[in-house]
Amino acid sequence: MARGCDGSEAGARLRGIYRTKQSPIFLPDFLRSRIHVSVCALICVVGGWPSGTEERVIQPVSNEEIISLALDEIDGERRAEVAGRIAASPDASRTLAAVTIAVQTMRADDSISPPGEVVQRVLGLMRSGVRVRTSLMDVAGQVAEQVREFLCTLVRDTQSEPALAGFRGTTESRHLSFECEIAEIDVQVSRGEGEARRTIRGQVASLTDDTVGRIAWRSTLTGAAEREIAADESGVFVLECPVGVYELSARVGGSVVRIPPISVA
Amino acid sequence: MHKGDDALIERCLKRDQVAWGELVEKYKRLVYSIPRGYRLPDGVCDDIFQGVFSLLFQNLGGLRDTRTLAKWLMTTTQRECWRAAQANARSSSHLTPNSPMAAAPEEPAGDELERWERRVAVHQALSRLGGPCERLLRALFTNAERTNYSEIASSLGIPTGSIGPTRARCLAKLASLLSEPEEDGEGV
Incomplete structure (x- = not known):
C-alpha cells in the first residue's frame, strides 16, 4: 500500500487542509467525510502524497482553533498540535494573547x-453652560450677541486643601473662590435645614467700575430652570438648595460671568 | 494609559458634547464601581458619580498629564467616597472601624490601576464592535448568570448552532481592536 493510504499521514494532512477557512477547500461537515475517503483513495492510487507539497503540512491556524485554545476547550494531542502551529505564527500568537x-x-x-x-445628568454638564449663557443673554435684550462672557476659574477650594493638624472637622463649610478678568466670586457651602439641604453664602464682586446685576443659580443635574438670586448692592447673596451640582452666572456691567459647575455635597 | 485621552480632552475643552459623551462612556464604569465596591447606598453612589464627573469637568483645563486620567479619577472617586462616608458616619451603619472607608484613601496601587485600564480598554473595544458581536460577547463572558447557549441564542435571536462560529469571529475582531485601538470597529 502506498504511503498515507491507511488514513494516517494522508488523512491527517487532508484534515489539516480542509479544517481551516484559509484553505481553498474549506468544506461543510456533511461533505467532508465522503470527500476524505475519496481523496485518500486517490492518493493511494497515485502512489502517495504528491511531491513538492511538503509546505502544506504546516497549516494556517483558524480563528476557531485559536479561540478554542484560549478558552481551554481542547486538550491532549490536539491541544499540543494547535499550540504548536500557533507558536509558529506570530500573527496567531498575538491573536491568542489578545x-x-x-x-x-x-x-x-x-x-x-x-x-x-x-x-444623562453628567452628560448634561456641558450642555448646561450653553443654556445659562442663552438665558442671561436674553436679559441683555436685543444685543445679546454683543455680550461678552467670562468663565471664572477656580482658585481656591478648601475641600481640596489638607486639613491642619487638630483642626479637621472644626467646620463643615466649604469655601470656593473663582476669578476672571472682571470679577471675583466666592461661594461658601454649609449644612442647611435638613440632612440633604445646604446653605450657600456668596458674593459676586466686580473688579471694574461696573455694577453687579442679575445673579442666577441653576442645578445642572435636574436641568431645572435657573433661579434668580436676590443680592445686596455688594453682590452678597444667601440661598438654600438641595445637595447637587450647580452653576452660577451673573451680569457684571454689560458682560456675563459664570463659574464651572460645582458639587454641593 | 489610553490612547485618545489627549484628543478627547482637547475636544471637551472646546465644548464638544460628543467628546464629553465619549469620555463619560469610557470611564463611567470605573467611577461608578468604586462607591459600589464600598457598598455605599445607591443614592450616595449616584451623587459621587455625578460629583466626580463635575470635578473632572471643572478641572479638564488643568489636567497636566492626561496619561494619568484613570489614576486621577480613581483617586478622586476614592476621596469622594471617603468624604461621603465620613459625612454620613454618625447616622449610618455602613462605616465600621474595619471598613476600607475608615481610613483616608491612598493612591491606587499599580496593579489595580492596570486592571482597570484593561477593563476600560476591553469595554471600549466591545463598544466599538457594536451590534450582534458586542451583544454576544457581553452575554457570553460578562454575564455570569447567563451562560446557557440556548438561552443566549434565544435572547439574541440567533440559532444555537451559530454561536460557536460567531463567537470565534467576534473574539478575533475584538482581539484585532485591542491590538489596534485607534481603528474603527464595525458591526457584524
Whole structure:
C-alpha cells in the first residue's frame, strides 16, 4: 500500500487542509467525510502524497482553533498540535494573547454601569453652560450677541486643601473662590435645614467700575430652570438648595460671568 | 494609559458634547464601581458619580498629564467616597472601624490601576464592535448568570448552532481592536 493510504499521514494532512477557512477547500461537515475517503483513495492510487507539497503540512491556524485554545476547550494531542502551529505564527500568537487577556478580563469584570439617568445628568454638564449663557443673554435684550462672557476659574477650594493638624472637622463649610478678568466670586457651602439641604453664602464682586446685576443659580443635574438670586448692592447673596451640582452666572456691567459647575455635597 | 485621552480632552475643552459623551462612556464604569465596591447606598453612589464627573469637568483645563486620567479619577472617586462616608458616619451603619472607608484613601496601587485600564480598554473595544458581536460577547463572558447557549441564542435571536462560529469571529475582531485601538470597529 502506498504511503498515507491507511488514513494516517494522508488523512491527517487532508484534515489539516480542509479544517481551516484559509484553505481553498474549506468544506461543510456533511461533505467532508465522503470527500476524505475519496481523496485518500486517490492518493493511494497515485502512489502517495504528491511531491513538492511538503509546505502544506504546516497549516494556517483558524480563528476557531485559536479561540478554542484560549478558552481551554481542547486538550491532549490536539491541544499540543494547535499550540504548536500557533507558536509558529506570530500573527496567531498575538491573536491568542489578545483573546486570552480579553476573555480573562471580561470574565473577571465585576464593574457596574451607572443608571442611565445618572449618566444623562453628567452628560448634561456641558450642555448646561450653553443654556445659562442663552438665558442671561436674553436679559441683555436685543444685543445679546454683543455680550461678552467670562468663565471664572477656580482658585481656591478648601475641600481640596489638607486639613491642619487638630483642626479637621472644626467646620463643615466649604469655601470656593473663582476669578476672571472682571470679577471675583466666592461661594461658601454649609449644612442647611435638613440632612440633604445646604446653605450657600456668596458674593459676586466686580473688579471694574461696573455694577453687579442679575445673579442666577441653576442645578445642572435636574436641568431645572435657573433661579434668580436676590443680592445686596455688594453682590452678597444667601440661598438654600438641595445637595447637587450647580452653576452660577451673573451680569457684571454689560458682560456675563459664570463659574464651572460645582458639587454641593 | 489610553490612547485618545489627549484628543478627547482637547475636544471637551472646546465644548464638544460628543467628546464629553465619549469620555463619560469610557470611564463611567470605573467611577461608578468604586462607591459600589464600598457598598455605599445607591443614592450616595449616584451623587459621587455625578460629583466626580463635575470635578473632572471643572478641572479638564488643568489636567497636566492626561496619561494619568484613570489614576486621577480613581483617586478622586476614592476621596469622594471617603468624604461621603465620613459625612454620613454618625447616622449610618455602613462605616465600621474595619471598613476600607475608615481610613483616608491612598493612591491606587499599580496593579489595580492596570486592571482597570484593561477593563476600560476591553469595554471600549466591545463598544466599538457594536451590534450582534458586542451583544454576544457581553452575554457570553460578562454575564455570569447567563451562560446557557440556548438561552443566549434565544435572547439574541440567533440559532444555537451559530454561536460557536460567531463567537470565534467576534473574539478575533475584538482581539484585532485591542491590538489596534485607534481603528474603527464595525458591526457584524
